[in-house]
Amino acid sequence: MELRRDPVTQSWVIQEDGPVAWPTNGECPLCPGREALAPQTLYEHPFRQPNWQVRVIPHLRPLYRIEGDAQRRGEGLYDKMRSLGAHEILIESPDHHLSLSHQDDENVAQVLRAAVSRITDLKKDPRFRYVTFFRNQGARAGQAIEHPHSQITATPFIPRRIVYELRSSLRYYELKERCLLCDIIKQELAQQTRTVEWDDRYVALCPFASRVPYETWVMPINHHYSFEEDLTGWDGQVRFARFLKSTLQRLESVEPDYHLVLHTSPNVKAKFDKTGHWQSLDSDFHWHVEILPVAHVESKSYSVKEVYYNSLLPEAAARELRAATITV
Ligand SMILES: [Zn+2]
Ligand SMILES: [Zn+2]
Ligand SMILES: [Zn+2]
Secondary structure (H helix, E strand, C coil), X not given: CEEXXXXXXXXXXXXXXXXXXXXXXXXXXXXXXXXXXXXXXXXXXXXXXXXXXXXXXXXXXXXXXXXXXXXXXXXXXEEEEECECEEEEEECCCCCCCCHHHCCHHHHHHHHHHHHHHHXXXXXXXXXXXXXXXXXXXXXXXXCCCCCEEEEEEECCCCHHHHHHHXXXXXXXXXXXXXXXXXXXXXXXXXXXXXXXXXXXXXXXXXXXXXXXXXXXXEECXXXXXXXXXXXXXXXXXXXXXXXXXXXXHHHHHCCCEEEEEECCCCCCCCCCCCCCCCXXXXXXXXXXXXXXXXXXXXXXXXXXXXXXXXXXXXXXXXXXXXXXXXX
């Protein structure tokens, strides 16, 4: 497995020689009692008790490997490197059938706390430029193991979409001396056409140019550039857990399968980055969670990735999500 950079778009692609299956023998590798399959525990709650609630282990089929360095090299004009990084599984509950949105608030907060702890830990490694967590729910979203889990990755590069976001956040900040997402939040809360729900700390909304039906972003209303530095306290973790659950339940009432990804600040301590490069990062970037539901019916997009085609207006999507029945 190696990483190759597309010289035209500058985005990195993980290149593998043929797909590989999970080493599971048909049993769920994440259920209690199967801990021997992944003997290394990276995080656990409660710590070293017989009944764990949340557990983080190295991925059994990692996309990235943590040992060594990136061995960046060229092949003519092309760039490639080893698939260096970290790839971890965050097991969200011992219960094989309990989805995240239906766990109680405290348990979801423990999942968030585990993510905060792992991201903070991985960011201490100067080889990694970007650390994040994501979750694929449902087979159509590419969920490989049924057991509720999310994934944490650390990479020696910043993913392309984050590069775009960092660039336009910085440009906006240089122009207006304000945070782009703070301004979006203010305008959306004033208009209330694309807002799904909000409280005094968080807001969920369908973005103006939603890529897919029911695309939803969840963001802190008070500016903060880093998820893992913002959500260090238990109170904050519980509050965000409750809010996230509510948004997920609304989304699941219309589309049960989704991709969820955290967009937080890059690792400012990574090597090779120029001094002063991240000078205004804590003021210009605003962490958020993006949720992209996977539609039941194929959209009639003429090209899936080049130009997005979305057949549902975000204003209509938000209206429907606001009206959804939830149990939080
Ligand atoms: Zn299981
Ligand atoms: Zn902001
Ligand atoms: Zn984003």
